[in-house]
Amino acid sequence: MFSLSSRLRERLNAGAARSPHVRVEGQPPEMVREDFDRIAGLIEDPDAIDRWTELVIPQVPDGCDVLEVGCGIGALARRLAARARRVLAIDLSPRMVEVARRCSAGHDNLEVREADLMAWEAPGTFDAVVSIAAVHHLPFEVAVSRLAALVRPGGQLLVLDMFAARGLRELPYKVLFRFAGGRRHRRL
Numbered sequence: 052m053f054s055l056s057s058r059l060r061e062r063l064n065a066g067a068a069r070s071p072h073v074r075v076e077g078q079p080p081e082m083v084r085e086d087f088d089r090i091a092g093l094i095e096d097p098d099a100i101d102r103w104t105e106l107v108i109p110q111v112p113d114g115c116d117v118l119e120v121g122c123g124i125g126a127l128a129r130r131l132a133a134r135a136r137r138v139l140a141i142d143l144s145p146r147m148v149e150v151a152r153r154c155s156a157g158h159d160n161l162e163v164r165e166a167d168l169m170a171w172e173a174p175g176t177f178d179a180v181v182s183i184a185a186v187h188h189l190p191f192e193v194a195v196s197r198l199a200a201l202v203r204p205g206g207q208l209l210v211l212d213m214f215a216a217r218g219l220r221e222l223p224y225k226v227l228f229r230f231a232g233g234r235r236h237r238r239l
């Protein structure tokens with residue numbers, strides 16, 4: 052995910068103090084769009100990828116057609132374009148799309164489009180559909196069903212996201228997370 056500047060962290064913390072509704076599943080798209088339009092201008096390294104996202108890259112077969120949903124400024128899409136036949140990357144935020152396009156000049160097999168997964172009419176299906184840290188902004192079941200419908204038969208769906216493990220039943224997730232060296236993020 053993004054490496055956030057200290058300026059952005061300050062702003063998010065200030066926003067969180069005003070509103071408890073920042074970053075919850077099922078936020079209205081206008082709110083998500085507005086947040087990420089603001090964040091797009093504050094990202095320090097446009098090619099930074101965290102180690103969890105790194106794990107996804109080798110799972111995508113070489114030479115295939117890939118869709119990335121919620122591509123942000125396109126760091127992963129550019130990495131995937133190096134091994135895919137073609138990458139189509141979509142994002143809800145016009146500013147994210149603008150930055151992603153600017154940073155992706157010269158990647159001829161990568162196209163970045165502004166689109167809302169929940170309302171998008173896809174041009175077809177893909178060998179692999181990838182989504183990193185976008186689904187938690189959406190109603191989970193509907194979003195994952197939409198993603199799955201975009202995968203061609205026998206293709207791959209790769210979703211990497213986060214959730215807050217609660218209660219005893221979800222304790223094993225917390226333990227696994229600690230063993231895997233995960234860091235807790237502040238709830239905004």
Ligand SMILES: C[S@@+](CC[C@H](N)C(=O)[O-])C[C@H]1O[C@@H](n2cnc3c(N)ncnc32)[C@H](O)[C@@H]1O
Binds near residue numbers: 052083104122166169
């Ligand atoms: C936390 S960011 C993650 C960006 C990138 N995948 C990464 O890991 O750095 C979530 C991204 O999902 C996008 N997003 C949220 N809801 C979306 C939707 N309904 N359709 C498409 N993109 C969406 C946001 O605009 C934002 O760029």
